[in-house]
Amino acid sequence: MSDLKLFRLDAAGRDVELHGSTVALEVELQRRIEAGMEAMLGIRFLASEYPTGPWHRGRIDTLGLDENGSPVVIELKKGSDSGVMSQAVSYLSWLESAQHEFEALVRKVLGAEAAEAIDWRRPRTICIAAGFSHHDRVAVQRLPERIDLVRYRVFEGGLLSLLLVDSSPGSPTVASSRRNQERCAEVDSAPAALVAPSPTSVGLVPECLRDLYMELDGALTAWGEVEVASLRHYIAYRRLVNVASVIFRPKHEAILVYLRLDPDAVELEEGFTRDMRGIGHLGTGDLEVRIVSAADLEKAAPLIRRAFEAA
Structure with a gap:
């Protein structure tokens, strides 16, 4: 189901549909997601507006580490933006090239134990937007990256809905770093x-x-x-x-x-x-x-x- 509908009972006991809307400013959505991302998405917060350097030329909206130890890039759009998929792939590319930088960030924010437990085989991106095109959903299924497309709506009374509209498990990656090779060997011999x-x-x-x-x-x-x-x-x-x-x-x-x-x-x-x-x-x-x-x-x-x- 890609179209979530919410209803409430009125004084007469009748169901009245709540009509969702989008946020006025993207930063409103970002602050709300970052404040509750562990409860909403099972992800621990690491950083906001994280710069990716001169080659990738961008700022990742939110960086996190999920409950399974996978690095997560979260991109947010207040509306529907055809560029969200290209950003997602670009930032995952940055993530693979910046493993030591990411591990240092995890160590600083969450501690050494969390940094040592990072699973580099399954980095992921979560794109949260008001909507996605048919082409976005087709692309998710064709790309080897692990990407979740999540549609949001806000409702009166402070309600926020998140609906997973499409997802790709991706293909596990084997990074070239010596530490990751050791970890993968450890898994293979388990x-x-x-x-x-x-x-x-x-x-x-x-x-x-x-x-x-x-x-x-x-x-x-x-x-x-x-x-x-x-x-x-x-x-x-x-x-x-x-x-x-x-x-x-x-x-x-x-x-x-x-x-x-x-x-x-x-x-x-x-x-x-x-x-x-x-x-x-x-x-x-x-x-x-x-x-x-x-x-x-x-x-x-x-x-x-x-x-x-x-x-």
């Missing part, structure tokens, strides 16, 4: 449990969990457009933000699923669901669901549905 499986590469899944995972994957991809991202230590199922993260525990013949759900809104069950707030863990999501059987997967289905409906 045990099978940490490599993202798919229907075409089920040999990478622990044998004891293969059938169970295939059923789980079907449940996690049944809710419309979902990107499945192969990361260092988990598999992310995402839209604009991670909705679920999957980790294998072959020694215990278990799959752990971390859902983007408020544990306070769930009746926790010992041995099946757990509140992970304040507990360090791989993946993202505050609710852990432990799946060891088809019965567990069936019991988890309503929780998975709730997570994706809220995303």
Whole structure:
């Protein structure tokens, strides 16, 4: 659905459509997105109006690091601008050539641990605008870069809507820096449990969990457009933000699923669901669901549905 409609009940109990508009100044949108980008997009703020130097000749509206450790360039347009795609590609090119500069920025703003965990295989651009042309949407699907097209609208009462209208997972890149080569080698040598499986590469899944995972994957991809991202230590199922993260525990013949759900809104069950707030863990999501059987997967289905409906 590319056309979001919002309604409210009037005094007579009738639905009245709220008509969205665009911001008067682009900086209004930028300030709002930057102030709430972690909640809205799962991205930690790094810098605003960041200069790209004499070759790329521009200023990136917003730089960030997403919840999976991927560098993010955010470009904002108050209206519809045919140049947003060319800017997106240009700034991703700058990002690949400025890895050390970006790592230094992350270290300064977020600390050494975040800088060491940057995943250079999957840098991305998010273009936020009032609208996109058909040609923009076609281009996203043809380009090898990882790009999200997000349409915004503002409504009375301070409401802001963000709608993902098109997205390309891109092709993982292998940067030439020695540090990134070492990181990629580390990933390549990781045990099978940490490599993202798919229907075409089920040999990478622990044998004891293969059938169970295939059923789980079907449940996690049944809710419309979902990107499945192969990361260092988990598999992310995402839209604009991670909705679920999957980790294998072959020694215990278990799959752990971390859902983007408020544990306070769930009746926790010992041995099946757990509140992970304040507990360090791989993946993202505050609710852990432990799946060891088809019965567990069936019991988890309503929780998975709730997570994706809220995303």
